[in-house]
């Protein structure tokens with residue numbers, strides 16, 4: 360219903376082979392829209408007939424320009440550096456996220472594309488401070504306070520996209536309308552960024568502790584809710600909706616704040632594992648993440664290992680930050696559907712995950728020993744630091 364007017368339009372999704380971009384492409388295609396998935400890599404799944412995949416790099420202006428023929432809306436969702444070891448590759452993060460966004464804007468202007476929807480992140484305002492029911496009036500976090508380069512560059516890109524709102528399109532095609540959606544952590548069946556890593560930690564016996572205040576709250580967004588928010592946002596950039604979304608940002612989530620670890624409890628237990636009972640202070644885990652990042656900085660070129668946790672991940676998972684979706688409801692007509700982790704659990708089980716009755720006790724014992732050793736080493740370095748700071 361929301362998409363009737365999009366029929367026969369052509370839209371382009373940068374990052375169209377990614378988890379979210381591909382789901383958005385399929386949803387738009389089902390609604391009769393011509394879809395181009397633009398990405399440096401092919402989608403992992405079959406591309407439905409009628410959906411076109413174009414190989415291209417947002418770091419290359421001519422790649423994007425070539426792809427924008429007759430396109431009426433660009434969903435700019437390509438990004439790099441969100442989690443894991445990618446987070447530490449600053450140069451590539453900046454190139455893809457900032458230069459990429461500049462290229463997308465310029466290509467839209469040159470090719471006369473009237474609408475641009477940017478997939479931002481709620482981290483543009485969050486840097487480890489407690490935020491309860493924050494809204495879009497919150498200022499951007501000052502750039503130097505971002506603990507990670509990904510969030511800093513997403514913030515810069517969002518600013519650039521919103522500044523470009525109202526700019527003149529070449530070929531006498533009027534003005535560019537832009538908006539930014541700021542999702543919470545995305546989940547859904549087949550998600551590849553966070554969930555497999557979490558399941559890997561669970562299965563290899565590394566998920567031994569939780570941290571932070573048990574009452575801390577964060578938010579998530581189911582991929583289908585985010586898809587619907589993007590479609591609504593693209594509609595709300597059109598003149599027949601008085602371009603109500605033009606120049607605006609919107610927080611998008613499932614709406615229900617939840618403790619990060621409790622959110623994943625059904626996944627842990629349904630896969631047959633025990634939920635950890637050890638709770639560590641967040642400052643301790645943050646310190647551990649800091650040490651891991653320093654070690655990665657020193658040896659990353661020789662051995663680019665996956666850090667167990669980065670400082671940003673500690674904040675994102677252990678410090679209360681959640682946002683109101685009122686503005687998205689009011690202006691876009693966004694209504695979050697209710698989901699749970701059921702289909703995610705089914706997906707992992709269908710991929711053969713779940714506790715095997717005969718695990719390898721030596722492997723678990725070895726991990727336990729390494730964990731205790733690490734705990735002692737970090738404790739010995741963390742404790743004097745805390746004592747010194749409190750003097």
Ligand SMILES: NC(=O)c1ccc[n+]([C@@H]2O[C@H](COP(=O)([O-])OP(=O)(O)OC[C@H]3O[C@@H](n4cnc5c(N)ncnc54)[C@H](O)[C@@H]3O)[C@@H](O)[C@H]2O)c1
Nearest residue numbers: 374376377378379398399416417436437438480543544545
């Ligand atoms: N996953 C989350 O929890 C989350 C939370 C908040 C915001 N976001 C944002 O949502 C968007 C989608 O996230 P996702 O989880 O689907 O990520 P994803 O990594 O699955 O998809 C990103 C896609 O961008 C593509 N890409 C990377 N560099 C590119 C380049 N130079 N040119 C063209 N394509 C390139 C990748 O190949 C990938 O397919 C991103 O912009 C991300 O920053 C994600």
